[in-house]
Amino acid sequence: MSNTVTRPDWGKLFSSILAEPGRLGEYYSLFHSYSLGNQALAMFQMTLRGIPIGPISSFNGWKKLGRRVRKGEKAIALWMPVVKKEVVQKDDGTEEERTRRFFIMKNHWFALAQTEPIDPENPGTVPTPETPEWDRATALANLGITEVPFEHTDGNCQGFARPDKLEIAINPLAAMPWKTTFHEIAHCLLHSKRAEAAFVDGGVIDASIEEAEAEAVAFLCCATLGLPGLEEARGYVQSWLGSSAKAEEFAKKSASRVFAAADKILKAGAASKEEAGDE
Incomplete structure (x- = not known):
């Protein structure tokens, strides 16, 4: 890690992940959650039409996100549930209202690649804050990770x-x-089949611990570099752990793994390839 960065107390920071309030970001629910069948259908149409696969939303959905569908773009078709009420006559001569649910295909959706910012000065994406102590491209290259x-x-x-x-x-x-x-870098460092062998007691890591570990690494990296996102990272970790028993397991078994991964990520982005190779 570069000497220009004063590292905070990671032990206290790690403890604060579980002890201090967190907030789960609203960005996890901005888009409609499409069924697996509709996601597969959308990907098939995008591939067939040469559209880069990416997030999908309706015309108005993109508008709410500060984007508009480009002129001439054709919508993607998905299965849409429809509920219809109808009155049927029973055998005894009385009438009964019944609800029938069926699916129809509608062309109402567009992929990200079919849209553009409504305001070019505000493209709807958040720029990465300046971090002169850590370079993203250098880190990925030194770690052998491809985006x-x-x-x-x-x-x-x-x-x-x-x-x-x-x-x-x-x-x-x-x-x-x-x-x-x-x-995501933390997942590559910690959760490949090779990395799992180093887990305490040789046990298999379940998804909740994996997600908590990766986000804890992100928390330490953000805190060390003075980047935003600490409250959201705590909320993410706490939502995945869920119980005090799971949190206790996480605190005992994952701290050293989280520290090692965060240290490796920060050093990889601060050092040259030659320096990283000598470590």
Whole structure:
């Protein structure tokens, strides 16, 4: 880690993740949650029409997010539930109102690549704050991690990682792309099949602990570099752990893993490739 950065007390910071109030970001619910079937249908249409796979929303949905559908773009069709009430006559001659639910296909949705900012000066994305002590591209290169396109239809998903391939993807509309980047890098460092072997007691890590570990790493990186997102990171960790028993397990087994991953990420972005290779 560069000598220009004074590292805070990580022990106290780690404890604060569980002890201090957090807030789950509203950006996890900005988009409608589409069924797996509709997501697959949308991806098929995007691929067929040569549209880059990405988040989908309705015309008005994009408008609320500060984006508009470009002229000439054709909508994507999804299955839409329809509820219809009808009156039927029973055998005894009386009438009864029944509700029937069925699906119809409607062309109401557009992919991110089919839209543009309503206000070019405010494109609807959050720029990464200046961090002269840490360079993102240098960190990815030193860690051997590749960033790939965000090919996911769920706009609520901020990013994803493929740990065994050392690949990460960040949603172009991510609310805090710097925090998400730390989170996904942490997955690559901690949660590949190779990394799992180092877990305390040799146990298998469940998804809740994996997510808590990755976000705790992001929390420490943000705190060390003076970046926003600490309250949201605490909220994310607390929501995944859920119970005091899970939090206790996390505190005992994950602290050293989180510290090691955060240290590696920060050093990778602060050092040259030659320096990183000598560590």
